[in-house]
Amino acid sequence: MPRPGTSSGGHRSSGGHSSSRVSGGHHVGQSSRPTGGSSFNRGPSINHYHNTSPYRRGYYRNSRHGYTGSTSGLGTLIVCIIIFAIIVFSFFMISNDHNKVVSTINREKIENRVPYNNNCIKDELGYIENSSRLSKNLMNFYNKTGVQPYIYLKSYDSTLISDDQKNSYAQTWYEENIDNEGTFLLIYYADSNPNEIGYMAYVNGKQVTSVMDSEAIDIFWNYIDRYWSDSSLSTVDVFTKVYDSTAKTIMTRTTTSKDIIKIICIIVGIMIVxxxxxxxxxxxxKRDKEKAEETIEILKTPLDKTDELREKYLNEERKE
Known part of the structure; x- marks a missing residue:
């Protein structure tokens, strides 16, 4: 039987909470998504310098104008060009962030003492074409994250109506059927109408939350949305891609726009310093050079001439 929703998009929701294991919920249209299950139809100043020496005073004023008019201007132009290039690059990277699923958290693989369990698929709907192949493919998720995946496709149950009832059932089913705390359980609840997409809920084992945190769950749902409605993929391929993509993304910290801005600030700060x-x-x-030249000029000047010049500039200083 083909899975529903391969040719239409729609709505996703999730819900629930447990004090012992992590689960949660969300309905499309809310401003934020906590962790949880998912029911969905998927689709896509001026400073003055003073000096009593007449020679240094005049020389410094002339040389200062020459310096700021050439070398300083060129340096400023180069700095502006570099900063402009960095800003353009950052805007390009930021725009790409909106089209990319990213992870901003550094996660460590869980050292799960329990070996991988091949018996991790329960299909009451006949959606999965080859359970043994999917089970083998899901081992890649376990190897990268240390988290044991478990997929349960549950047939329609008229006693489970609300999202809360379904989330509660998922918690109970985990408690009664899984004997470890290193498993990430995903349950798909079939709708009363076989052509409608059912409800999805997850339960995290107590040892899983360091990897399958709220951001990782968001990433997981994102890939579910992306691949579920692709009619060119078999159900085995859908789940394989979802779990492989999730593991690859959440276990690799992606450079985001915030990281780029941080790098730019550091570069600009270094350039300023x-x-x-x-x-x-x-x-x-330049001041040392001026002082040395003034000293030479003073030494070359006759003593009587030096006294006359000194008296002249001293008088000018008093008038000022």
Missing amino acids: LGGTIYILRIKF
């Missing part, structure tokens, strides 16, 4: 340091060193070098 480096530029400021170079500027200070250049000023110091």
Whole structure:
């Protein structure tokens, strides 16, 4: 029997909570999605310098204008070009983030002492064409995350009407049928109408939440939505792609727009510090050079001439 929803899109929801194991819910249209099950039809100043030396005072004023008009302007232009290029690159990366499923958390593989269980599929609906093949494929998820997957496709049950009832059933079923806390259980509840997409709920074992956290669950639902409605894929291929893609994404921290902005801020900060340091060193070098030239000029100037010039500029300083 083909799975419902392979040719139409629609609505997804989930719900429930347990104090012992993690589960939760969401209905499409809410502003946020907590962890949980899913029922869905899927679709896509000016500073003044003062100096009593006449020679240094005049020389410094002239050299300062020459410096800021050439070398400083070129350096500023280069810095502006670099910053502009970084900003353009960052906007490009940020725009790509909206089209990409990303993980922002560093997760460590769970050291599950329980070996992989091949008997991890229960299909009462006849959707899965080859259970042994799917079970073998799901081992990749276990190897990357350390989490044991379990898929249960449950036939329609008229006693399970509300989302809360279905979530509660999932918790009870886990308790009665799974003897470890390292399993991620997914239950699909068939709808009374075989052509309608049913309800999905999950239950995390107590040891699973460090990997299958709220963000990882969001990523899992995203891949469910992406692949479930693809009529070109068999049900085995759908679940294989969902679990493989989820494992690959959640176990690899993706560079996001926030990371790029952080890098840009660091680069700009380094450039500012480096530029400021170079500027200070250049000023110091020029001042030292000016001082040395002034000293040479003073030594070359006759004593009587030096006294006359000194008196002249001292008088100017007093007038100011």
